[in-house]
Amino acid sequence: MIVTMTIQINEELRTYIDPLSAEEYEALEHSLLAEGCRDALVLWGDVLVDGHNRYALCTKHGIEFKTIQNTRFTSMDDVRLWMIENHLGRRSVSDFQRGVLALRKKEILQQRQQALQARQAQQAETDQASDGPAPAQPVVIPNRQALARAARLSSNTLGQIEKIHKAAAPELVRAVRSGDISINAAAAVAAMPAEQQVAAAAEGRKALRELARQAREAKAQAKSPAGDDASNVAEGAEAEPPIEAIEDYPAEVARLRRLVASLTEERDGLKKKVMHLTVALAEARNDK
Structure with missing residues (x-):
């Protein structure tokens, strides 16, 4: 007997990452129709964590898909942190979105640190016994340079994104x-x-x-x-920030290389469009 489960869509998780552009969504749809759904959707219980676009398209077109459970999640913060790390590694995510995700990670870790400190303070007041529970592991909050490196940004760019995020x-x-x-x-x-x-x-x-x-x-x-x-x-x-203000040169070089690659891809795409238009125009003239 085949047991089917109902997949729940959490709206916060569905919109936690910027949506695909119309072109990206169309490309994903064509890929699923041509090759099927190769990557399993990630679930936490019956809640969909990763693969919202694939799930919607597979449901629309009747395409089979697989699911996998992530048993390491113990809270929604665990889910959010996993989503952040997962998307930081994807090439399609823009510099701005990577910066926003890095800042969200920092906020979650800061909240965890504050909650841990509050619990420890409460424990110190209510439990004066010599043998108390083992202390919880401290929450490590990366500095800006470490956050920027994980997001493949320069420290300056992350600082600029933080200004935008706040103001x-x-x-x-x-x-x-x-x-x-x-x-x-x-x-x-x-x-x-x-x-x-x-x-x-x-x-x-x-x-x-x-x-x-x-x-x-x-x-x-x-x-x-x-x-x-x-x-x-x-x-x-x-104007870009002065060279002496750049704190993390490797990340800045990586950012510039991605920019060059993106511009090169855009240029090549425009060349193809011009070529196709030229051919179409020539054919139209010949038909006359």
Whole structure:
């Protein structure tokens, strides 16, 4: 007898990671239709932890899939940390999303540390016996450089993402996710009043670049009353941090290599489109 189980969808877990783009979702659908679902869906009990898009598409098209239980989870925080580590290793995750995930990991570990300290303080007050329970293992919270390295980012980039995470209006965050503004420029814009962030995001890329320029000029003028530094900021430029400010060179080199690879792939894709359009245009002319 085949026993079927009902898979539960937890909305928090389903939306914990940024959704796939329309193109990525379509590519996944084509792959599943052509090759089937090769990777097992990860469950915690009957709750789906990893494979939400695959589950939706397999259910839609009647594609068979396998499941696997992760028996190491003891709490939702364990699930979240596993999801973070799992997605940090995926190439398709953007720099901004990796930074956000690294910051979420830090927040979870900090909360665990605070909870542990509270329990230890309570134990010290209520249990004065000489033989108490064995002390719990301390929670290790990575520093920024370690977090950045795990996320394959430079420490500077992670610091910029943290500024955006703390101070950016939701409209500015969406602009970063969509690529309308760079992480570096968004970190500068996040220092501006929220209403200016919202207005610039509504107007688009040009307005966001202009607001980033204004933010950098204001910062430069605050450091130098004479304003000499501000005059050197080119209009619309999205300047990278100075070389001497980069704390983690290997991570920065890796980030730049990924950027070059991404741009190269985009260039090759555009070349193919031009070639196909040229062929189609030639065929259309011949038909005439």
